[in-house]
Amino acid sequence: MSILPASDAKSEEENERRRKKRFEANDPFALREVGRKHFDDRDYERAFEYFTKAADLGDVEAQFNLSLMYREGLGVEKDEKMELYYEEEAAISGDPSSRYSLGCHEGGNGRYDRAVKHWIIAANLGDDDSIEKLKEMYKCGYVSKEDFASALRGHQAAVDATKSPQRELAGKILQQVSILPTFRGPWGRGDHRSIDRLMNNTHGDSYGCTWL
Secondary structure (H helix, E strand, C coil): CCCCCCCHHHHHHHHHHHHHHHHHHHCCHHHHHHHHHHHHHHCCHHHHHHHHHHCCCCCCHHHHHHHHHHHCCCCCCCHHHHHHHHHHHHHHHHHCCCCCCCCHHHHHHHCCCHHHHHHHHHCCCHHHHHHHHHCCCCCCCCHHHHHHHHHHHHHHHHHHHCCCCHHHHHHHHHHCCCCCCCCCCCCCCCCCCCCHHHHHCCCHHHHCCCCC
């Protein structure tokens, strides 16, 4: 058993006090973090409960996490309608990964025009996978040269706007750490941020994203 230095113990106590205060105030971030702890402990039903509370308060990451739990049947029965509902909620709130997945869902059902619209929005939010999908759609003639060029510019602008030495360092550290299960972080698809990593699936495969 290790004993923390007095200063570290005091700091940890203060952090715990703040977390408890935020939790009691129904702070969505605090509720999501409790949900993540339960998920890490593989108590999926409790994780689902707290993610739902956070999602109902507008937490976009909790909404995305719920869509994945409905998809994989973790802590709740599989339900494609509810999966799409939370994915749409997260996408409306500006989550690029959810927008990308919606595009995959539409494309998998042959609605290529809708798929392209979702991917253009996600690309403008800095989503790398959406750019790759748009590239394939451009080659197949579903995206005009002008729209593809605009998406490339929007994607680059979004990437440039989020670059910083701190984020790049954090991203490198996350790539070296293989502690699962964990959920989403702020640096994009390169981190251990979703149930897909836990389940060893490629993000979006269940939506038929290999149809191109």
